[in-house]
Amino acid sequence: MSRLDVAIMLVKGLGLQTLLSAKDVVNQSLAFKDLANLSESQLNYLKIVNGFGLMVGGDGISxxxxxxxxxxxxxxxxxxVLGYEEDAKAIQYPRLSFVDAADIPAxxxxxxxxxxxHGRL
Structure with a gap:
């Protein structure tokens, strides 16, 4: 599933689609440089997930x-989405026991x- 598809799914799944026509969303700009081929509707979905801090882009420009x-x-x-981000920020030295734990970015x-x-994975 693409990142755009997930953004759309999140907006719809979280009931945020009423914001799609909100002026503060529509007038918000995105700093990402790789969105030229997206429709206005698609951009509005990205504005919502970005504005809520759900999907922020890795390097700030893409x-x-x-x-x-x-x-x-x-x-x-x-x-x-589940509101556990503060818990994650409090962890300085994560301990993961997955076989591929070394592949998980810091x-x-x-x-x-x-x-x-939290039993989610």
Missing amino acids: FRPNDAVTRTEAAVLLVR WAAPSVQVAVQ
Whole structure:
């Protein structure tokens, strides 16, 4: 599933679609440089998930709307949606026992640990 598809799913699933026509959403600008081929409707979905801090883009300049969502990104999204982000921020040295734990990026490891602790992974 693409990052754009997940953004749309999140907006609809969380009941945020009423914001799609809100002036503060429509007039919000996005700093991402890779959105030129998206429709206004698609951009509005991204504005909502970005505005709520659910999907922020990794490097600040690209959103990668057509890239598939990775397992790591999905875990981080889950933690953000469920409101566990402060728990993740409090973890300085995550301890993960997955076989592929070394493949989990440092920025995501605390969220993965929190998702495991809460029985979500």
